[in-house]
Every structure is written in structure tokens, then in C-alpha cells.
Amino acid sequence: MALSTCLVSPLRPALAALRWAAPGQRRGLSAQPGPVHTLNLRGIFPPLTTPFSATQEVDYTQLEGNLCRYASIPFRGACGGVCALANVLGAPLCQLDGLCHEGRWQEARDLQHRLIEPNLAVTRRFGIPGLKKAMEWFGYYGGPCRAPLAPLSSPQVEELRGIFSANGWL
Known part of the structure; x- marks a missing residue:
């Protein structure tokens, strides 16, 4: 839409x-x-x-x-996003914001391109179970999935790890 x-x-x-x-x-x-x-x-x-x-x-x-x-509401000054990836890669997302504020657009674009696939993986592809697994890899506690969600299978974990590795995060 x-x-x-x-x-x-x-x-x-x-x-x-x-x-x-x-x-x-x-x-x-x-x-x-x-x-x-x-x-x-x-x-x-x-x-x-x-x-x-x-x-x-x-x-x-x-x-x-x-x-x-x-x-469509006439609110002014509001900004935000759906930031699941911030639970895992908070520092790079803050760096991206800083690069934009400094006008360093090529560096910001390069960094954003490295963040797109991991973001899609923890939002659309693997959802909450994927986000929890990625949090573990980065030293955070995501905890177990609550029913009806199930943890990722071994092949899914490897696919998720491959996405983060291919973009230089693991």
C-alpha cells in the first residue's frame, strides 16, 4: 500500500x-x-x-x-521507525544516523546496504525467533520464544547466520 x-x-x-x-x-x-x-x-x-x-x-x-x-494526520516533527534490528545492531544504526546528519551520504548508503538483509531477516523472514537468536549472537538476552512461536530450526539458524555473516556482522 x-x-x-x-x-x-x-x-x-x-x-x-x-x-x-x-x-x-x-x-x-x-x-x-x-x-x-x-x-x-x-x-x-x-x-x-x-x-x-x-x-x-x-x-x-x-x-x-x-x-x-x-x-495522513497533520502531525509535524514526528519521526521514527520499526527498529527490530536496533536490538541487535544498535551501534551501527546510530552510526547510520550520524552519517546522515553529517551529510556523508555515500558512507551512509554503504552502511545501510549492509543493514538491509539482516533487518529483513529479523522482521519478515524469521521474525521474533530470528531476532532472539541474533540477540544471543551479539551477547544480549532475548529469552525463549513464547507459545505459539517456536525457536528456529538448525537450517534456519544457519541461514540467518549466513545473512549476518555475508554482510560483515558476524
């Missing part, structure tokens, strides 16, 4: 509630003479929950739809 195809209609009740809760900030004409006020949502960050499917897997289609709907 592209951001351009997002629908605003599911958000209208929420925006109406915000306008009702903050009548002095209503957009448009005021009943009283004076300046026109606008609804200023700067600095308000809405919570974004992770949706799960019936099989307890992350529902990436629904998550994308949620992100799409939130992108």
Missing part, C-alpha cells in the same frame, strides 16, 4: 474528538471575533501498536496500513 493511496476517512472521528477536546484550537472561523486558530499537534506522538495475525505473527500488511493512516 503506497502512502499516496492512504485514506483519511478512518481518522475523521479521532480528529473530530481532538477538535472537540480543544475548542480554542479549532480550525476555521470562530464564533467570537478575533484571530483564527488552527489545531496545533506539533510534539504529539500517537502510539502505534504492532498488529498480530491469528497465528501470532506480526501482520505487516496491517502495520503498513496503520503507518499509512498515521502519515
Whole structure:
């Protein structure tokens, strides 16, 4: 789902509630003479929950739809991401952010290309069990998977290890 195809209609009740809760900030004409006020949502960050499917897997289609709907709200100054990889490779992700702020775009691009496959592996390909296994490799405690999730099989562990190794992380 592209951001351009997002629908605003599911958000209208929420925006109406915000306008009702903050009548002095209503957009448009005021009943009283004076300046026109606008609804200023700067600095308000809405919570974004992770949706799960019936099989307890992350529902990436629904998550994308949620992100799409939130992108259409007039919030300003908000930033963020789905950062599962930060549980494993936090320092390189901070380095990537620093390179971007410094304008070192080629170095940032090279680093990001090394992060793409491991990120896809711990989000889409192997999910939470893959993330927990990768955390173990980097000295963190991910703990056992809770039901109904099962730990990775030996071939899956080797495939995940190959992805991290091929990109220079192991």
C-alpha cells in the first residue's frame, strides 16, 4: 500500500474528538471575533501498536496500513521507525544516523546496504525467533520464544547466520 493511496476517512472521528477536546484550537472561523486558530499537534506522538495475525505473527500488511493512516494526520516533527534490528545492531544504526546528519551520504548508503538483509531477516523472514537468536549472537538476552512461536530450526539458524555473516556482522 503506497502512502499516496492512504485514506483519511478512518481518522475523521479521532480528529473530530481532538477538535472537540480543544475548542480554542479549532480550525476555521470562530464564533467570537478575533484571530483564527488552527489545531496545533506539533510534539504529539500517537502510539502505534504492532498488529498480530491469528497465528501470532506480526501482520505487516496491517502495520503498513496503520503507518499509512498515521502519515495522513497533520502531525509535524514526528519521526521514527520499526527498529527490530536496533536490538541487535544498535551501534551501527546510530552510526547510520550520524552519517546522515553529517551529510556523508555515500558512507551512509554503504552502511545501510549492509543493514538491509539482516533487518529483513529479523522482521519478515524469521521474525521474533530470528531476532532472539541474533540477540544471543551479539551477547544480549532475548529469552525463549513464547507459545505459539517456536525457536528456529538448525537450517534456519544457519541461514540467518549466513545473512549476518555475508554482510560483515558476524
